[in-house]
Amino acid sequence: MNTLTVYNFGPITSASVTFSDLTVFVGPQATGKSIFLQLHKLLLDIVPIRNRFKRFNVDWAGKTSHFLELYFGEGMANLYQPEKTQILSNNIAVQLERVISENSRHRQEKEKMFYIPAQRVMSLRDGSTRPFTEYRSGDPFVLREFSETVHNLLQSEFAVSSQLFPPEHRLKKQLRTMLLEHVFGSFGLQIDTEHSVKRIVLSSREGEVKLPYSVWSAGQREFVPLLLGLYWLLPPNRMRRNALEWVVIEEPEMGLHPRAISALLALVLELLARGYKICISTHSPHILDIVWALQIMQKHQGTAQDVLDMLHLSVDQETRKLASSALAKGSKVYFFKRDGNVIDISGLDPGSEDGDESGWGGLTEFSANVGDVVARVVNRSTGGAAFPLQTSQCL
Numbered sequence: 301m302n303t304l305t306v307y308n309f310g311p312i313t314s315a316s317v318t319f320s321d322l323t324v325f326v327g328p329q330a331t332g333k334s335i336f337l338q339l340h341k342l343l344l345d346i347v348p349i350r351n352r353f354k355r356f357n358v359d360w361a362g363k364t365s366h367f368l369e370l371y372f373g374e375g376m377a378n379l380y381q382p383e384k385t386q387i388l389s390n391n392i393a394v395q396l397e398r399v400i401s402e403n404s405r406h407r408q409e410k411e412k413m414f415y416i417p418a419q420r421v422m423s424l425r426d427g428s429t430r431p432f433t434e435y436r437s438g439d440p441f442v443l444r445e446f447s448e449t450v451h452n453l454l455q456s457e458f459a460v461s462s463q464l465f466p467p468e469h470r471l472k473k474q475l476r477t478m479l480l481e482h483v484f485g486s487f488g489l490q491i492d493t494e495h496s497v498k499r500i501v502l503s504s505r506e507g508e509v510k511l512p513y514s515v516w517s518a519g520q521r522e523f524v525p526l527l528l529g530l531y532w533l534l535p536p537n538r539m540r541r542n543a544l545e546w547v548v549i550e551e552p553e554m555g556l557h558p559r560a561i562s563a564l565l566a567l568v569l570e571l572l573a574r575g576y577k578i579c580i581s582t583h584s585p586h587i588l589d590i591v592w593a594l595q596i597m598q599k600h601q602g603t604a605q606d607v608l609d610m611l612h613l614s615v616d617q618e619t620r621k622l623a624s625s626a627l628a629k630g631s632k633v634y635f636f637k638r639d640g641n642v643i644d645i646s647g648l649d650p651g652s653e654d655g656d657e658s659g660w661g662g663l664t665e666f667s668a669n670v671g672d673v674v675a676r677v678v679n680r681s682t683g684g685a686a687f688p689l690q691t692s693q694c695l
Contacts, residue, residue: 301344305388310335310379313640321572321629324591325581326645326661327636333581334418335379336636337548338372338442340579343389344546346399347409349441358437364397374438413546414449414533415442418554418581420525423447427492427499427513429454429528442548450528454491454498457531464489464500465527469536472618475570478563483523483556487511500524519555523564526552530567539574547576553584559612561586566611566622573625585663591631592648592660598627635661 305316312332317323325333342349353360353370360366365377372379380396387394422443423430429451435444458464465488466476480488490503492510502511502520513521526549535541549568553561561584571578580587590610597606607623608615632646635656645657652658659665 301340301389303388303390304336304340304343305386305391306336306339307386308381308384309339309387310376311640312336312636312642315634315636315642317634317642318632319577319579320632321577322568322591322631323577323579324587324631324633325579325636326583326588326633326663327642328638328662331636331638332640332642333636334550335372335376336642337415337550337579337581338440339387341413341415341442341546341548342371343387343394343399344412345409346402348411350400352432352441352445356432360400362401364400367400370437371441373440374436410543412543413548414529414541414544415446415548416526416529416550416552417442417446418550419443420446420529421521423450423525424500424513424521427501428497429500446525446529449532450525453528453532454500458491462491462493464491470531471534471567472570472622474614474616474619475563475566478566478613479527479560482560482563483520489524489527517555519557519560522555523560526564530571533571533576534567534574540576545575545577546579547571548579548581550581551583552580553582553587558586562590562611565590566613569607569611569622569626572629573622583663585660585667588633588648588660588663591633594626594629595631595648602627633661 301319303316303318306312307314310332311330312335315332315336317336325337327333349371358370360370364380368379369375369377382397385396387396417440419440420443423446430447431451432444432448435447461467465484466480471479484502487502487504490501490510492499492501499513501513502516503509516524533541533544533547552564552568556564565587568578568580582588593610594607596602604620604623604627605615607626608619613619613623632644633648634642635645636642637656643656645654645661647657648660650658659668
């Protein structure tokens with residue numbers, strides 16, 4: 301699937317998205333970003349999704365509205381309106397009722413998309429992972445599936461070793477170093493079995509201090525399930541996991557300091573280097589800053605060293621390869637507007653006459669407005685003397 305076009309689906313009035321290596325969605329809450337991405341997964345992975353529901357005895361009685369509520373979550377049965385909704389995949393019309401009801405017993409397709417949802421913090425309960433069956437049938441499928449995946453990861457690949465982070469065979473050394481510095485400090489992650497149930501704790505390097513989930517920072521609570529998802533996507537000794545081709549990460553910035561966001565985006569570049577196509581939804585201007593910078597570097601003969609300097613990554617053979625790969629990847633950015641329309645702002649031109657693009661989908665509008673107001677106040681008080689704005693305010 302290269303292009304997905306949707307009309308009148310939930311809050312989305314009109315959206316036509318052509319995916320690139322990295323595709324970023326921005327826009328206010330409740331404008332349809334998650335719904336669009338979940339629909340994208342539904343069309344790619346309908347066979348394994350239905351099979352997963354059936355394996356856990358989840359029944360939608362052949363009704364499209366029941367299936368939509370099971371898949372998208374409680375209260376979402378009316379997203380699809382047969383008389384109004386239109387869906388086109390690569391410009392070919394898709395009949396959602398037929399997709400959902402088609403018999404798939406003869407097809408054993410594997411999932412193509414791994415989805416890391418915004419509600420990922422729910423996948424850890426007091427530091428313990430949760431299987432698919434612990435959720436109500438009205439919880440979104442992508443959350444239940446994500447939680448099941450990280451639960452199985454801990455029961456299988458980490459069943460022997462208790463150390464979750466930073467084991468040397470997981471992630472590149474420079475990436476581990478960044479995460480230690482900007483997310484975990486002097487602590488690592490360990491599976492604790494002292495209380496009969498496996499739970500994840502922060503652990504000092506000597507193992508003398510163990511901090512339970514209840515005292516973690518908000519950023520650590522958000523990041524740990526995301527890290528487990530990245531472990532699944534970045535298996536040692538293999539480029540990719542199984543048949544997966546696509547990765548969705550919703551709001552990766554939640555709870556993180558800008559330096560930690562940079563570390564996370566270095567991991568996103570690792571995913572791109574391994575050949576995944578990445579979709580991100582975000583409310584962070586920091587993420588678009590990096591996408592914009594990569595575009596400028598591509599246009600003006602930027603080098604791998606420039607990418608590494610931007611992300612504060614030390615130079616070695618692996619990071620240089622990572623940065624070189626980033627300069628060869630394409631990117632697209634789409635703005636989900638409050639009126640239900642989705643527009644392409646991939647140019648990210650701060651000087652564009654289109655306010656949606658120059659304001660990067662609303663993510664830089666506030667800073668620009670603050671700069672304008674402050675400049676006006678200072679100029680007024682100094683009798684019109686020029687007031688120097690910060691570069692970030694000008695952007």
